[in-house]
Amino acid sequence: MATIKEVAAKTGLSPTTVSRVINNHPYVDPKKRKLVMTAMEELGYVPNSSARRLRGQRTNTIAVIISRIVNPFFGHLVDAMEKIAAERGYQLILCDSRLEKDREMQHLELLKTKQVDGIILASLQNRWKDIEPYTRYGPIISCNEYDSAADMPMIVCDQEYGGYIGTKHLIDRGHEKIAYAGGTDRIELTRDRFSGFKRAMAEAGLTVNEDYLFPSFYGIEDGKNIFHRMYAMENRPTAIFAGGDEVAAGVIQEAKRFHCRVPDDLAVVGFDNQPLADLIDPGITTIDQPMKLMGTRAMEMMVDMIRHNRDVTYKKELLPLQLIVREST
Amino acid sequence: MATIKEVAAKTGLSPTTVSRVINNHPYVDPKKRKLVMTAMEELGYVPNSSARRLRGQRTNTIAVIISRIVNPFFGHLVDAMEKIAAERGYQLILCDSRLEKDREMQHLELLKTKQVDGIILASLQNRWKDIEPYTRYGPIISCNEYDSAADMPMIVCDQEYGGYIGTKHLIDRGHEKIAYAGGTDRIELTRDRFSGFKRAMAEAGLTVNEDYLFPSFYGIEDGKNIFHRMYAMENRPTAIFAGGDEVAAGVIQEAKRFHCRVPDDLAVVGFDNQPLADLIDPGITTIDQPMKLMGTRAMEMMVDMIRHNRDVTYKKELLPLQLIVREST
DNA sequence: AAAGATGCTGAAATCGATTTCAATATCAGG
DNA sequence: CCTGATATTGAAATCGATTTCAGCATCTTT
Numbered sequence: 001m002a003t004i005k006e007v008a009a010k011t012g013l014s015p016t017t018v019s020r021v022i023n024n025h026p027y028v029d030p031k032k033r034k035l036v037m038t039a040m041e042e043l044g045y046v047p048n049s050s051a052r053r054l055r056g057q058r059t060n061t062i063a064v065i066i067s068r069i070v071n072p073f074f075g076h077l078v079d080a081m082e083k084i085a086a087e088r089g090y091q092l093i094l095c096d097s098r099l100e101k102d103r104e105m106q107h108l109e110l111l112k113t114k115q116v117d118g119i120i121l122a123s124l125q126n127r128w129k130d131i132e133p134y135t136r137y138g139p140i141i142s143c144n145e146y147d148s149a150a151d152m153p154m155i156v157c158d159q160e161y162g163g164y165i166g167t168k169h170l171i172d173r174g175h176e177k178i179a180y181a182g183g184t185d186r187i188e189l190t191r192d193r194f195s196g197f198k199r200a201m202a203e204a205g206l207t208v209n210e211d212y213l214f215p216s217f218y219g220i221e222d223g224k225n226i227f228h229r230m231y232a233m234e235n236r237p238t239a240i241f242a243g244g245d246e247v248a249a250g251v252i253q254e255a256k257r258f259h260c261r262v263p264d265d266l267a268v269v270g271f272d273n274q275p276l277a278d279l280i281d282p283g284i285t286t287i288d289q290p291m292k293l294m295g296t297r298a299m300e301m302m303v304d305m306i307r308h309n310r311d312v313t314y315k316k317e318l319l320p321l322q323l324i325v326r327e328s329t
Numbered sequence: 330m331a332t333i334k335e336v337a338a339k340t341g342l343s344p345t346t347v348s349r350v351i352n353n354h355p356y357v358d359p360k361k362r363k364l365v366m367t368a369m370e371e372l373g374y375v376p377n378s379s380a381r382r383l384r385g386q387r388t389n390t391i392a393v394i395i396s397r398i399v400n401p402f403f404g405h406l407v408d409a410m411e412k413i414a415a416e417r418g419y420q421l422i423l424c425d426s427r428l429e430k431d432r433e434m435q436h437l438e439l440l441k442t443k444q445v446d447g448i449i450l451a452s453l454q455n456r457w458k459d460i461e462p463y464t465r466y467g468p469i470i471s472c473n474e475y476d477s478a479a480d481m482p483m484i485v486c487d488q489e490y491g492g493y494i495g496t497k498h499l500i501d502r503g504h505e506k507i508a509y510a511g512g513t514d515r516i517e518l519t520r521d522r523f524s525g526f527k528r529a530m531a532e533a534g535l536t537v538n539e540d541y542l543f544p545s546f547y548g549i550e551d552g553k554n555i556f557h558r559m560y561a562m563e564n565r566p567t568a569i570f571a572g573g574d575e576v577a578a579g580v581i582q583e584a585k586r587f588h589c590r591v592p593d594d595l596a597v598v599g600f601d602n603q604p605l606a607d608l609i610d611p612g613i614t615t616i617d618q619p620m621k622l623m624g625t626r627a628m629e630m631m632v633d634m635i636r637h638n639r640d641v642t643y644k645k646e647l648l649p650l651q652l653i654v655r656e657s658t
Numbered sequence: 659a660a661a662g663a664t665g666c667t668g669a670a671a672t673c674g675a676t677t678t679c680a681a682t683a684t685c686a687g688g
Numbered sequence: 689c690c691t692g693a694t695a696t697t698g699a700a701a702t703c704g705a706t707t708t709c710a711g712c713a714t715c716t717t718t
Contacts (some may be wrong), residue, residue: 078396376705
């Protein structure tokens with residue numbers, strides 16, 4: 001309620017001097033500094049941040065665009081980001097695209113309208129050509145998802161490698177009829193993962209059965225459905241590589257319900273290494289993604305870019321993926 | 330980059346008229362409206378939101394304070410909130426208190442410094458007397474957690490009842506030596522839940538064994554630890570009521586590892602009814618909390634209070650809890 | 659034809675800070 | 689005693705919008 005003017009009036013000084021006190025500028029008489037401090041205290045004065053934003057052209061706010069906060073993967077990612085942001089004095093605006101292109105574009109407007117200083121894209125529903133125009137309004141970096149056409153800093157994992165090691169592991173276990181439930185096109189991340197799958201298959205001289213490919217799904221229910229679709233086949237696959245631990249968990253749960261033994265009748269590999277992968281029985285063999293590291297690194301980069309006003313540039317950074325073997329294979 | 334003045338200059342009109350076009354005011358000549366629109370388009374003009382905030386004294390932003398975003402419970406809560414907020418044209422600032430009092434207080438400052446129009450408290454680390462002073466800066470409501478001393482709108486579940494039905498269920502199954510892992514003091518929510526536990530015990534003429542009480546824990550690892558502490562007792566409890574599904578899951582996993590049969594040797598009740606409660610084997614008997622409803626309702630209230638500038642008031646709203654019986658009991 | 663209502667427009671004030679610029683005071687060095 | 693550096697201060701401009709108020713047409717109504 002109290003403004004800088006009122007503080008000035010109360011102390012008999014000018015707003016300029018009060019501002020100097022607020023911002024710890026040198027050249028303020030120590031006595032007057034103290035005087036201003038107590039006046040601020042008494043009036044319960046706090047600087048209005050809208051005014052500061054307008055004058056300073058900075059918001060100290062960063063937007064994070066994700067696709068589904070209910071996915072624990074993003075929960076961990078956001079958690080790591082929030083931690084760094086808070087340390088550095090930035091707030092986080094949480095933007096959930098809910099996998100919709102339009103919402104994502106709307107969220108990008110935040111940068112244009114100067115509501116945030118930068119944007120971290122952890123969801124990528126749109127093409128680079130649609131995103132590119134926004135880069136002139138402030139830093140945008142991608143984290144987790146990516147688009148090789150894009151000219152922006154990225155913190156990503158080598159998904160092709162992930163797809164490869166997961167598949168290779170199943171092949172090493174003797175499987176030949178391997179299903180894949182992870183999406184095959186649309187998003188580059190899933191496409192690369194699928195490439196890894198195909199590479200491993202080709203290397204082993206195995207052919208990819210079109211009937212064994214399931215479009216991209218995300219939740220437990222999707223996993224259950226996929227199991228049933230496989231179960232209904234006359235020539236069933238003996239293993240499945242799922243695009244996420246939740247899908248894998250759904251497959252496993254339903255398999256158990258129908259007395260299909262895991263891993264003997266059906267081996268399952270997940271992705272992400274979420275806590276639940278270790279919890280259910282059998283534990284899910286999965287690909288560990290360093291979520292914490294990704295989030296931390298992305299936010300560090302972002303803050304650095306904002307602080308140095310783009311004269312720092314980053315390239316693509318590739319983080320390691322790792323196979324975690326449990327009982328489901 | 331372009332300002333309203335530049336649009337005005339380009340069209341030969343005044344900033345006032347341009348502003349009218351932007352805000353869809355009546356009394357603008359349709360021709361000039363169109364003229365302004367195309368000029369804005371050509372200049373790539375977008376209103377600067379810091380300026381609007383300053384002048385309008387609104388931010389269209391709401392802060393949500395939670396304790397741990399990695400907890401899927403909060404993930405769902407935030408998801409529901411974000412959905413309503415987006416529909417109504419508000420942004421969400423995610424504040425993670427990480428269970429620390431100080432962080433929570435810092436986040437409350439957002440309201441004072443006019444960075445947000447209102448705050449939803451889904452975490453409550455501080456006492457009402459510390460929070461109360463902030464209410465004069467804007468609406469604050471609590472969601473999930475609560476403090477009966479507090480005079481603010483609340484959306485909460487009847488935790489005493491939750492504690493009661495969970496315990497009653499175990500008693501009905503014939504258990505007498507029942508452990509409780511949910512916190513017994515500190516936060517009112519957990520205290521009430523514990524009261525429900527005690528009421529059910531007393532009603533059945535059972536005494537509460539101090540050794541069977543475990544202080545408040547949150548994660549899977551905590552559940553594992555608790556199992557071991559129980560396992561080491563000479564007079565082991567035959568059932569445990571855990572403060573969350575994750576804790577319950579940890580207990581169950583470790584029990585299985587040590588060949589302690591669930592529910593025969595140890596019955597387990599969780600809390601929250603998270604997806605994982607249905608996923609692990611055996612499924613966890615738990616108390617369903619309507620997270621989606623809580624989040625939705627809280628955000629609806631918040632927006633309503635902001636829009637009507639506090640001349641609407643809400644009271645405490647109690648949402649239903651429900652026992653979900655699965656195989657762990 | 660006068661009075662009043664309605665439509666359209668812009669100059670200037672305002673929101674609450676920060677920054678630029680100039681003014682003044684004080685002090686050291688030559 | 690003069691010059692130049694170093695402290696200390698405030699008036700006024702600025703950030704980019706919205707709002708108030710007043711002015712002037714044009715159109716009804718009596």
